Amino acid sequence: MHKQITSSLLRRSSPFLSRGTNCKPLVLLRGAGGASQPHLNTTTTTTTTGYYQPQLHHHHQHVQIQTRYSSHSPMGLPPTNPRKKVTLNTLQSMYKKGEKITMITAHDFPSAHVAEHAGMDMILVGDSLAMVALGMEDTSEVLVEEMLLHCRSVARATSRAFTVGDLPMGSYEISPQQALSTAIRFIKEGRVSAVKLEGGAEMAPTIRAITTAGIPVLAHIGLTPQRQNALGGFRVQGKSKESAKRLLRDALAVQEAGAFAVVVEAVPQEVAAFITGLLKIPTIGIGAGNGTSGQVLVQADMTGNFPPGRFLPKFVKKYGDVWGEALRAIETYRDEVKGGSYPAEEHTYPMAKEEVEAFVGDVRRLMNANASAKAEGEGEKDA
Ligand code: KIV
Secondary structure, rough: OOOOHHHHHHHHHHHOHHOOOOOOOOEEEEEOOOOOOOEEEEEEEOOOOOOEEEEEEEOEOOOOEEEOOOOOOOOOOOOOOOOOOHHHHHHHHHHHHHOOOOEEEEOHHHHHHHHHHOOOOOEEEEEHHHHOOOOOOOOOOOEEEEEEHHHHHHHHHHOOEEEEEEEEOOOOOOOOHHHHHHHHHHHHHHHHHHEEEOHHHHHHHHHHHHHOOOOOOOEEEEOOOHHHHHOOOOOOOOHHHHHHHHHHHHHHHHHHHHOOOEEEEOOOHHHHHHHHHHOOOOEEOOOOOOOOOEEEHHHHHHHHOOOOOOOOOOOOOOOOOHHHHHHHHHHHHHHHHOOOOOHHHOOOOOOOOHHHHHHHHHHHHHHHHHHHHHHHHHHHOOO
């Protein structure tokens, strides 16, 4: 039996709707027997993916409600993970306890959603999205407006993790005022909790200006990809005594300027660990070994969401094969559509047999009538 449910019933039964959505869902009841109005008691169960699945009991029978918003599957509820929202205080207390801080990049709603469900402490909307999400050659091409769009979609999927938006090249280097006004846009329009910017001691006045305005700053030293041209490419930093000392000076300067933490990229692990030991703020390493206060990786890299043969930096561990799984699924779909085995019966919407027959009968009668009228008209023309 399929029954249309009123929106007031749904509002009582489905947590989706109590979130104030404007959508007008079509709800189908599956599995209830009998023609009478069912006596409905509702309970809500939560699946392992965190989606709410309201269930209606009809005379001891379980009835599953399907709530449809569009032609795709809805996403968007927070994980069932009850952990509290991560704040600067949470990060500071993890750091003090020696608990490693976990950070990953996300560039859109689904990638943030999965990171949130996996319990990441921090989610970075890194400008690496220029390459992994927008197909640009390098990160220098991405615009503030583009970053803001991605920040907003990540923020919508994130209720627990501490979110950081990466200031793109050209949006903060000219002056502390320029940097502050861009940082304000990231908070107001991008809906993230903090900003990240690349650079060491030379960026201290800028970091000071932003943090003084009440916006947390994550600094980024070592290999700073936005400066790849000046650095002579993507090169490991801090490999000599002098360069390691420069790195330490940078780390101390960004700390002194008010950064709440600092990303240390592509640095020998001894240097990163030594610097970490001298700081009072957490270091988040990427290609900097295991002696930092936390780690960050680009999500597309670590989940294996790229075709075979693509270059992967030495420090990246490939934890999954998202590309392989997506490819397998899409190829199977292609084959099943070509071969006619998809969609199968269970993927179709049923209609009462009498309705189908009535519909086909009506249309056939109409078509026959039209054909006769046409033939009559042609007969008259010939005569
Ligand atoms: O843009 C980015 O994703 C980053 C991380 C790699 C730290 O800056």
